[in-house]
Amino acid sequence: RKQVVVIGLGRFGSEVAKTLYQEGHDVLAIDNDERRVQEMAGHATYPVKADATNEAALRELGVPNFDVAVVAIGNDIEASIMSTVLLKTLGTAHIVARARDPLHGRTLERVGANVVVYPEQETAERVARSLFQPHVLDYIELAPSFGVSKVRLPEAFNHMTLKQAGLAGPRDKYGLAVLAVRRGKEIILLPSEEERLQSGDLLLVAGRDELLEKFSAS
Amino acid sequence: RKQVVVIGLGRFGSEVAKTLYQEGHDVLAIDNDERRVQEMAGHATYPVKADATNEAALRELGVPNFDVAVVAIGNDIEASIMSTVLLKTLGTAHIVARARDPLHGRTLERVGANVVVYPEQETAERVARSLFQPHVLDYIELAPSFGVSKVRLPEAFNHMTLKQAGLAGPRDKYGLAVLAVRRGKEIILLPSEEERLQSGDLLLVAGRDELLEKFSAS
Numbered sequence A, B: 001r002k003q004v005v006v007i008g009l010g011r012f013g014s015e016v017a018k019t020l021y022q023e024g025h026d027v028l029a030i031d032n033d034e035r036r037v038q039e040m041a042g043h044a045t046y047p048v049k050a051d052a053t054n055e056a057a058l059r060e061l062g063v064p065n066f067d068v069a070v071v072a073i074g075n076d077i078e079a080s081i082m083s084t085v086l087l088k089t090l091g092t093a094h095i096v097a098r099a100r101d102p103l104h105g106r107t108l109e110r111v112g113a114n115v116v117v118y119p120e121q122e123t124a125e126r127v128a129r130s131l132f133q134p135h136v137l138d139y140i141e142l143a144p145s146f147g148v149s150k151v152r153l154p155e156a157f158n159h160m161t162l163k164q165a166g167l168a169g170p171r172d173k174y175g176l177a178v179l180a181v182r183r184g185k186e187i188i189l190l191p192s193e194e195e196r197l198q199s200g201d202l203l204l205v206a207g208r209d210e211l212l213e214k215f216s217a218s
């Protein structure tokens, strides 16, 4: 059970606060917009109206006692930066701040943010990359040009074994390793090449990105 | 090489357009704010100033010829919905729309959006979940409570074999399967239990979420 202060309760900040609260942590949720504070009722431990660029207000709220803070102010660059400076001054060990653009992000790092996130840009890249790969549900990069994808089985492979499908390993037709298969509620780790695939299966597939693309385009 | 129309060039839309353009696709990037259109110069095939709620303007721009559209208007709910309705009318086969909240999202689906995304909320959940798991760099859910994490090797396991570390498989101490190890530029798929781990290694680990948490908290 940890204690986190979240500053700024727009879409990003309120969702951070709600998720942390649901995970059982103590969340002090700050915004200077009364309406946003009220919307957090029941979704955070302490929703409170305050100006996060006011050092006295932050001290009064006990912010020096928090180890972790998330600065979720996205548009008001000045408030985002000043709030981060204050958190650093008050001894916050770990600060995650959201930035509008790379210059804003670099500035936040300079004044003490440990982690900078770009919510719109991150999601945009995911959307752009998945736009023409409807079978690919998720992806982790393991190395440049090499990753692991969660892929919906293309219809063409229904009823084939991994071997028949050319998916029996990196030396097989598609050059991919199927690390797991999820079928309904069941998870099959490291399936054998005799595993018979079924429509609706989700596959965890590792391999070079261009090979993954060829396979998911089937 | 595909053709995509992106409507709305804020942080989300401009990044979608830029990413698609860099991947070699043809991108028609529309915004009714002249400044935003100019910022796209060199980053999209055709950056153009237009009101996306104006059917005649969209026809004139050849939008009926595009199969895929991304509606990236985040704040003006009315414009977002009307633009989606128009795209549907003009025959766009696949529409991805960004929504401000679930009600907005449901409405977009009703009027023809095939996929709805929530950039701020998606990133917020990722940030909240990774806040207290500094070793976990990425995660794919395979089933509820079961996933695959990309994890930085905790220092405590430096120089141990997978077997010595208790990571030799789901029946071993940590109950996890190590599917791959990345060491520098090298990727070892399905490592043997004799594989000796080194500080700096990235592990692809599969298992129940609470077991993953125990391991990454080491």
Ligand SMILES: Nc1ncnc2c1ncn2[C@@H]1O[C@H](COP(=O)(O)OP(=O)(O)OP(=O)(O)O)[C@@H](O)[C@H]1O
Binding pocket: A007, A008, A009, A010, A011, A012, A013, A030, A031, A032, A033, A036, A050, A051, A052, A053, A072, A073, A074, A075, A076, A079, B120
């Ligand atoms: N000095 C401040 N003190 C406290 N809260 C602030 C301060 N300045 C801005 N905020 C709050 O930060 C929140 C997020 O600000 P932002 O300008 O990013 O709004 P937003 O676009 O609604 O956010 P999102 O993109 O997350 O939906 C707002 O609710 C705003 O009231």
Ligand SMILES: Nc1ncnc2c1ncn2[C@@H]1O[C@H](COP(=O)(O)OP(=O)(O)OP(=O)(O)O)[C@@H](O)[C@H]1O
Binding pocket: A120, B007, B008, B009, B010, B011, B012, B013, B030, B031, B032, B033, B036, B050, B051, B052, B053, B072, B073, B074, B075, B076, B079
């Ligand atoms: N009717 C319209 N026609 C064309 N463009 C529009 C229309 N309405 C809004 N836009 C554009 O959509 C873009 C995104 O709008 P939004 O209100 O989400 O701004 P934003 O907060 O800057 O976006 P982001 O969160 O992606 O940074 C803006 O650049 C705006 O000019």
